[in-house]
Amino acid sequence: MPCAPTPPRPASAVGSPRFGPAERLAALDGMAGRPLDLLVVGGGITGCGLARDAALRGLSVGLVERDDFGSGTSSRSSKLVHGGVRYLAYGDVALVRESAHERRVLAAIAPHLVHPLAFVFPLFRGDSRAKLRIGFTMFDRLAGSPPGQRHRVLAADEVRQRVPGLREPLAGGFLFTEYITDDARLTLENAISAFEHGALVANHAAAVSFPVEGGRLAGARVRDELSGEVREVRAAVVVNATGPWAEETIALGDTPAPKHVLPSKGIHLLFRADRLPLEGAVALRSPSGREGFAIRRRDHVYVGTSDVVHRGPLGGPVADREAFDDVLGMARDCFPTLGLGEADVAATWAGLRPLIAEEGKSPRDTSRHDEVWRSPEGLLSIVGGKLTTYRRMGERVMEQVGRELGRDLGPGTGPGAERDPGSGAQAEAGAGASAGPSAVGGTADVPLPGARLGGRSLDAFRSETVASLRGRGVAPGAADRIAWLYGGAAEDLLRLGDEDPGWLAPLAPGSDALRGEVRLAVERGMALALADILDRRTGLLLFGSDRGLAEAPAAAEIAGRLLGWDDATRQAQLDAFRALSAQHGVPGPTG
Numbered sequence: 001m002p003c004a005p006t007p008p009r010p011a012s013a014v015g016s017p018r019f020g021p022a023e024r025l026a027a028l029d030g031m032a033g034r035p036l037d038l039l040v041v042g043g044g045i046t047g048c049g050l051a052r053d054a055a056l057r058g059l060s061v062g063l064v065e066r067d068d069f070g071s072g073t074s075s076r077s078s079k080l081v082h083g084g085v086r087y088l089a090y091g092d093v094a095l096v097r098e099s100a101h102e103r104r105v106l107a108a109i110a111p112h113l114v115h116p117l118a119f120v121f122p123l124f125r126g127d128s129r130a131k132l133r134i135g136f137t138m139f140d141r142l143a144g145s146p147p148g149q150r151h152r153v154l155a156a157d158e159v160r161q162r163v164p165g166l167r168e169p170l171a172g173g174f175l176f177t178e179y180i181t182d183d184a185r186l187t188l189e190n191a192i193s194a195f196e197h198g199a200l201v202a203n204h205a206a207a208v209s210f211p212v213e214g215g216r217l218a219g220a221r222v223r224d225e226l227s228g229e230v231r232e233v234r235a236a237v238v239v240n241a242t243g244p245w246a247e248e249t250i251a252l253g254d255t256p257a258p259k260h261v262l263p264s265k266g267i268h269l270l271f272r273a274d275r276l277p278l279e280g281a282v283a284l285r286s287p288s289g290r291e292g293f294a295i296r297r298r299d300h301v302y303v304g305t306s307d308v309v310h311r312g313p314l315g316g317p318v319a320d321r322e323a324f325d326d327v328l329g330m331a332r333d334c335f336p337t338l339g340l341g342e343a344d345v346a347a348t349w350a351g352l353r354p355l356i357a358e359e360g361k362s363p364r365d366t367s368r369h370d371e372v373w374r375s376p377e378g379l380l381s382i383v384g385g386k387l388t389t390y391r392r393m394g395e396r397v398m399e400q401v402g403r404e405l406g407r408d409l410g411p412g413t414g415p416g417a418e419r420d421p422g423s424g425a426q427a428e429a430g431a432g433a434s435a436g437p438s439a440v441g442g443t444a445d446v447p448l449p450g451a452r453l454g455g456r457s458l459d460a461f462r463s464e465t466v467a468s469l470r471g472r473g474v475a476p477g478a479a480d481r482i483a484w485l486y487g488g489a490a491e492d493l494l495r496l497g498d499e500d501p502g503w504l505a506p507l508a509p510g511s512d513a514l515r516g517e518v519r520l521a522v523e524r525g526m527a528l529a530l531a532d533i534l535d536r537r538t539g540l541l542l543f544g545s546d547r548g549l550a551e552a553p554a555a556a557e558i559a560g561r562l563l564g565w566d567d568a569t570r571q572a573q574l575d576a577f578r579a580l581s582a583q584h585g586v587p588g589p590t591g
C-alpha cells in the first residue's frame with residue numbers, strides 16, 4: 001500500500017530551499033524506505049515537470065536521474081519557449097495552440113526565466129507576403145497574442161537595422177514575439193519545486209532494472225551512481241521519462257517498445273554578439289533554401305540548427321564536422337558581409353530530439369507530438385514532445401497515472417480545461433507552499449522557485465539586485481548576468497555575500513561568475529560534479545568566455561571543499577571537465 005505523501009517543505013520567502021547532497025541521500029533512503037505512488041525515471045524537463053505535477057496533486061513521488069538534471073537533451077535545446085509558428089505549415093494547429101498556451105503559462109509562472117524575444121522573419125525579393133501574413137494572423141489568433149505582442153510588418157530598412165549584415169535583396173519582413181529561456185535552469189527549478197512540494201528527488205541515481213511481481217511492475221532497482229549502492233524502490237506506478245533513452249529504458253523490462261524513438265540530432269554554434277550583432281532573433285534562409293535561426297542571449301548569439309537522424313551511442317552528442325560546416329555555411333550565406341569563420345565560433349553544442357519515428361518521414365517533417373506508451377506490466381513511457389509543452393505532457397501522463405492508481409487526480413490546466421490558465425500564477429508561492437499540496441494549486445498556478453521575488457515586480461527585483469551586487473563591488477557584467485539567470489535565487493547569493501564578501505569575488509580574474517555561485521550550485525542545486533556546476537548551474541560551459549576553463553580550478557577547489565573531494569578526485573573532476581569543454585569547441589577536421 002502506498003503511504004501518505006511527504007509533507008511539503010516550507011519554502012523560503014525569496015530564494016531557494018536547501019537542495020544538496022544531504023537532501024539527495026535522504027531522498028534515496030526515503031524512496032527505499034516506503035512504497036511510493038509514483039516513481040519517475042529521468043530528470044530532464046519531462047521527468048522534473050511530471051514529478052512536480054504529481055507532488056502538487058499530493059502523490060508520494062520519487063524521481064531518479066542517472067546523471068544530472070537536464071544533462072540530456074534538456075540543456076542542449078535551442079532554448080526557446082515558442083509557439084512553433086513553423087508547425088502551421090504542417091497543418092499542426094493543435095500543437096501550435098498548445099505551445100502558444102504554454103508560452104503564456106510559463107511566462108506567468110517563471111517570468112524570471114522566460115524572457116520575451118523579438119523575432120524577425122525577413123522577406124526577400126520575390127517572396128510571397130500574403131501567405132505569410134495569413135499565417136502570422138492565424139498564429140496570433142491561436143496564441144491569443146496580447147496587442148503589444150501581435151505580429152507587425154517591417155519595412156526593409158527596419159529589418160536591416162534589427163539584423164545588421166543580413167543578406168540582400170531584402171523586401172521587408174514580419175516582427176513577432178517568442179520567448180527565450182535557460183533550459184537547464186528551467187529543468188532544475190522544476191526539480192526544486194517538486195522537492196519543495198514533497199517529492200523525493202535524486203540525481204546521479206539510475207534505474208537499472210524493473211522487478212515484476214504477479215505480472216505487474218513493482219518499482220525499480222535504483223543504483224546510486226556515486227557510491228554504487230543499489231536500492232529497491234517500490235512504486236504503484238513507474239513512469240519512464242528518459243527522452244532519447246526511452247527505448248533503452250523500456251528494454252530494462254520484459255517487453256519491447258511498441259514503437260521506435262527516432263533520435264534526431266540538432267547542433268548550435270555560438271558567436272560573440274560583436275561578431276554577429278543582432279538584437280532579438282531572426283529566422284534565417286540562405287539563397288539555397290537552407291533554413292535556421294540566430295538568437296541573441298545577452299552578449300552572445302547562437303545559430304542553429306540541424307535535424308538529422310542520429311546513429312550510435314545516445315550519451316554526450318557533440319557537433320560533428322559535417323553538421324558544423326552545414327550550419328556555419330548557412331550563417332555565412334545569410335550574413336555574407338560579416339566574414340564569419342571558424343575562429344569566430346566560441347562554443348558548440350548538440351542535442352537529440354526524442355521524436356516518435358513515423359514511417360517514411362525525415363526528422364524535420366516528423367511531428368513533435370508526444371505519446372504515453374504502456375507496457376503489459378504497467379510501465380508508462382512518455383515519449384516525444386518539446387521543452388515548451390512539458391507541463392501539458394505531465395498532465396497527460398497524470399491522467400494515465402490516475403487510471404493506473406484507480407484514483408481521480410483532479411483536472412489539468414491545459415487549453416479547454418476549466419481553470420483559467422495562469423490565473424493564480426502571479427501570486428507568490430511561498431505563502432501557499434506550507435498549506436499542503438492539494439491547497440497550493442496546479443502546475444499552471446504555482447510559480448517556480450526563482451519567481452519568488454518578495455512581492456516586487458521583475459524589473460524592480462532585477463534593478464535592486466544589480467544595484468545591491470554593484471554596491472558590494474561586483475562588476476556590472478556579473479551583476480547583470482546573475483539577475484538574468486537566477487531570478488529570486490540571486491538573493492541567496494546576496495545572503496552569502498553578507499556572510500563573507502569573498503563569496504562575491506569572481507571565480508577567475510575578469511570572469512562574470514562569482515565564487516558563491518559554486519556554493520549555491522552545491523547546496524541549493526544538488527550539483528555533485530564539476531560539470532553539473534560549470535555546465536548546467538552557471539551556464540559557463542556554453543556561454544562563458546572560454547567554455548568554463550578559466551573558472552574550472554577555483555570551482556573545483558570550492559566544490560571539493562563542500563563535497564569532501566580528495567586531491568585525486570578533484571583532479572579527476574578537472575580532467576573530465578576539460579575534456580567536456582574541448583568537445584564543445586570547434587570539431588576537428590574529421591570530428
Ligand SMILES: Cc1cc2nc3c(=O)[nH]c(=O)nc-3n(C[C@H](O)[C@H](O)[C@H](O)COP(=O)(O)OP(=O)(O)OC[C@H]3O[C@@H](n4cnc5c(N)ncnc54)[C@H](O)[C@@H]3O)c2cc1C
Pocket residue numbers: 041042043044045046047064065066067068069070071072073074075076077078079080081082205206207208241242243244245249264265266267305350351352353354384385386387388389
Ligand atoms: C537541437 C534541439 C533543439 C531544440 N529546441 C527546442 C526549443 O527551442 N524549444 C522546445 O520547446 N523544444 C526544443 N527541443 C526539444 C526539447 O529540448 C526536448 O523535447 C526535451 O528537452 C526532452 O526532454 P526529456 O526530459 O524528454 O529528455 P532529456 O532531457 O534527454 O532527459 C532524459 C533524462 O533521462 C535520464 N536517464 C536516462 N536513462 C536513465 C535511467 N536508466 N535512470 C535514470 N535516468 C535516466 C538521462 O540522463 C536524461 O537526463 C529541442 C531539441 C533539440 C535536440
